[in-house]
Amino acid sequence: MDRMRALKEMPDRSPRTLFREGSEALVFIPGFFTNDLIARLRSELVWRQNKIRVYGRWYDEPRLTTWYGPEYTYSGIRWPSSPLVAVLEEIAGLLAAETGFPFNSVLGNWYRDGRDSMGWHRDNEPEMDQSLIASVSFGSSRRFLIRERGGERSFEMGLGHGSVLLMQNMQERWEHAVPKTSKPMGERINLTFRRIRVKEELS
Numbered sequence: 474m475d476r477m478r479a480l481k482e483m484p485d486r487s488p489r490t491l492f493r494e495g496s497e498a499l500v501f502i503p504g505f506f507t508n509d510l511i512a513r514l515r516s517e518l519v520w521r522q523n524k525i526r527v528y529g530r531w532y533d534e535p536r537l538t539t540w541y542g543p544e545y546t547y548s549g550i551r552w553p554s555s556p557l558v559a560v561l562e563e564i565a566g567l568l569a570a571e572t573g574f575p576f577n578s579v580l581g582n583w584y585r586d587g588r589d590s591m592g593w594h595r596d597n598e599p600e601m602d603q604s605l606i607a608s609v610s611f612g613s614s615r616r617f618l619i620r621e622r623g624g625e626r627s628f629e630m631g632l633g634h635g636s637v638l639l640m641q642n643m644q645e646r647w648e649h650a651v652p653k654t655s656k657p658m659g660e661r662i663n664l665t666f667r668r669i670r671v672k673e674e675l676s
Contacts, residue, residue, distance in 0.1 A: 498641040506635035536589040542578020543669045576666040587658035591651040597644040602668040608638040612661035619649040
């Protein structure tokens with residue numbers, strides 16, 4: 474744990490509230506982590522490329538993904554239950570200490586270059602606790618877009634190395650995306666920590 478504590482940058486890492494309205498909030502913490510965990514995350518996590526169906530045809534998802542936590546299904550993609558490995562437990566512990574929120578799962582997205590992307594979507598599955606999702610970025614900075622569904626408000630930001638974006642109750646009225654880019658771009662690994670409610674909580 475001492476090794477992971479050393480990743481936290483002490484100066485200029487104060488949370489910056491980008492948006493707050495009622496229970497909804499978007500909070501950015503730059504430089505929360507300073508060490509480069511790309512190699513460790515690449516080697517210690519089990520990555521795969523899923524198939525997605527678009528207008529009746531199957532395509533490779535434009536990124537690699539991984540999942541750790543209770544069983545989870547989204548967009549027809551099923552992930553079996555898998556306990557968090559050590560590096561994820563350590564990161565989740567630091568995030569929980571910062572936020573007071575009990576994360577129990579993480580979806581990882583590995584953007585290998587600017588051609589990899591994430592389309593507009595919401596993380597609003599019934600088993601998802603939408604109170605808080607923490608998005609952690611390592612590697613090259615990528616544009617992150619968020620827009621109000623049925624409204625005109627939108628945000629755009631660069632999620633740089635070591636940054637944390639906290640999305641509080643932002644999954645019903647808002648959707649987000651990571652667009653492709655033609656600019657030369659190094660790899661980026663993004664980890665979104667969540668809390669999945671198990672069957673006992675949903676019944």
